[in-house]
Amino acid sequence: QSVLTQPPSVSGAPGQRVTISCTGSSSNFGAGHDVNWYQHLPGTAPKLLIYGNNNRPSGVPDRFSGSKSGTSASLAITGLQAEDEADYYCQSYDNSLSGSVFGGGTKLTVL
Amino acid sequence: ELQLVESGGGLVQPGGSLRLSCAASVFTVANNYMSWVRQAPGKGLEWVSLIYSGGSTYYADSVKGRFSISRDDSKNTLYLQMNSLRAEDTAVYYCARVLPTLRGDYFDYWGQGTLVTVSS
Numbered sequence: 001q002s003v004l005t006q007p008p009s010v011s012g013a014p015g016q017r018v019t020i021s022c023t024g025s026s027s028n029f030g031a032g033h034d035v036n037w038y039q040h041l042p043g044t045a046p047k048l049l050i051y052g053n054n055n056r057p058s059g060v061p062d063r064f065s066g067s068k069s070g071t072s073a074s075l076a077i078t079g080l081q082a083e084d085e086a087d088y089y090c091q092s093y094d095n096s097l098s099g100s101v102f103g104g105g106t107k108l109t110v111l
Numbered sequence: 112e113l114q115l116v117e118s119g120g121g122l123v124q125p126g127g128s129l130r131l132s133c134a135a136s137v138f139t140v141a142n143n144y145m146s147w148v149r150q151a152p153g154k155g156l157e158w159v160s161l162i163y164s165g166g167s168t169y170y171a172d173s174v175k176g177r178f179s180i181s182r183d184d185s186k187n188t189l190y191l192q193m194n195s196l197r198a199e200d201t202a203v204y205y206c207a208r209v210l211p212t213l214r215g216d217y218f219d220y221w222g223q224g225t226l227v228t229v230s231s
Contacts, residue, residue, distance in 0.1 A: 093215030
């Protein structure tokens with residue numbers, strides 16, 4: 001049971017927009033900690049996608065965007081492409097656990 | 112380009128020990144916060160341990176007292192000493208550079224991971 005809750009899977013057709021939710025609590029998002037998002041293809045290094053709720057590292061397409069409100073956050077991907085098929089994880093800091101916490105991950109399937 | 116390369120994984124019996132290494136290039140491990148994160152088979156990512164540039168260390172409750180994070184500044188390498196290993200420690204272990212902010216840390220560069228299997 002992950003501290004941050006994500007849907008196990010989402011899907012969309014090429015060109016469509018999908019969102020992935022991440023629900024936290026008063027000890028992480030509600031305490032003012034930011035959400036960060038990672039893209040992970042099995043067998044490869046996870047890649048930072050969004051940091052500080054809505055900031056993209058250099059090289060990440062602007063098709064990816066993030067938001068956070070209260071104890072919830074979301075990642076939006078527009079103009080879906082086949083290469084976006086991967087696992088996506090949200091991450092934050094938790095005061096109760098005194099460490100970083102991740103969501104359980106969401107598998108994105110591009111139909 | 113900044114690179115992290117893990118090594119040291121393998122098959123170990125329950126109760127055994129293993130030391131993982133993470134060699135860094137382009138940046139200096141000692142000047143950065145560094146972490147270990149693992150992924151058990153079929154599961155999500157789990158933060159394991161963190162070391163500050165000043166040397167302070169932190170651990171997830173699941174490994175506290177059994178794992179130890181350290182670094183060798185002369186080799187620009189991060190380590191994870193794992194003792195009293197259990198079947199539930201079976202996972203791919205990633206090292207990652209940590210960027211601290213006032214509103215929580217995030218991991219900006221990751222290695223490819225090294226597989227640890229704990230089984231008799």
